[in-house]
Amino acid sequence: MSFTPPYKYITASELAEKVKQADPQQVQVIDVRDDDFVGGNIVGAKNSPSNAFYDNVKELVEENKIICSLLSDCALSQVRGPKSARIYSELQKELHPDSKQEVLVLRGGFTEFAQQYKNDPALVEKYNSMYHDQ
Template sequence: MSFSLPYKYITAEQLADLIKSKPTSELKEFAVVDVRDSDFVGGNIVSAINCPSDTFHANVDELVKKLESVPKVIFHCALSQARGPKAARIYAETRSHALPSSSSQEVFVLRDGFSGFQSKFRHDPELIEKFNKYYHD
């Protein structure tokens, strides 16, 4: 019996390239969903949507509608070991029930989460905003 996850992993470098590729059209090519709770303070990936894990179930239907036409959705938490992958799975399952015939969407989890991303890119204002090293060192 094989079990496949409803998401793939994306590395910090791949996400950085995606963010910096700045699409010229108004259509969003991707969305970053940050499911950290109180640990959201102290910085985030530019343009990330904060959808805290403690209220994720209550808000997932709204998120599916909001991101319906976005080709790539990338989830993460601090380390992307529990909250990020769980949110990605719930989102993918909810989306497949709510929009069974809609266009395909790729769901990703950011490998090593925000901690890994900020450790590589914290000094790049195109990638990280509101950074405060007090929360991360």
């Protein structure tokens, strides 16, 4: 039996297109990085640190119920992003079973996104290379 996650992955270039064309009521990026959020973020991202995500997820679901695409983002999208997307998606389906909201996870996370778009102020803000460039 195979497991199908309740979210889909999106690439950095697909997200860049969504962010540039987005109506704020259509796409919301939820960045679940903890202390590493201060090193820069996707423009318009809302920080909901993974260490408190479970405590805040119901509020996030209610705040974003009219959004068409909700994106969960972390540094690499290997643990925090997918876990948060799963938790969000499950609660969203429980509270709003008829919702058509799409829950996405950024493949490669903020790290990959920033490598490609750190110099584009329409996509990345507050970028600080101290946190990312080694």
